[in-house]
Amino acid sequence: MSDYRPLACDLHDYLEIACLYRYWLRIELHDGEPFEAEAVTTETTASKEEFLVVQVEGASHRLRLDRLRAITPCGTGARFGRVELE
Template identity: 65%
Template structure:
């Protein structure tokens, strides 16, 4: 498996920033088929230019690498967007 980071398109990254700004509760679908319900906190970029979404759930905070996210769906009422597909793939 190729583990090189593949950056998201800038227009898709904007949805993540909006979710973090408003602390949306999100349903996140991962490329491996797992689904999470988390609160969006912030985005992070490492020195090696990998980008992550920092989220929180009942178990605590965790980082999700952006190129491993299939889609996000806001669960917060009145959110400014609906389901957004971030990557190709999935189940």
């Protein structure tokens, strides 16, 4: 059994918008230093764990959604500001 805690449904919209427009995000994790990455897509595994797929310096990384503390678009004209995902 997984210890995954699903993200609230209304918060998924922000991730989908970020991926749709390929926003560069400042990503804050519960454990680790903030970093910037390009939002690519979201994925759900067979065990119902959800991930944000980002690209950093040409490499793709999967970030489990319940490990995310907050996201903030880096560019101008974004459709949202900083979003806390807790």
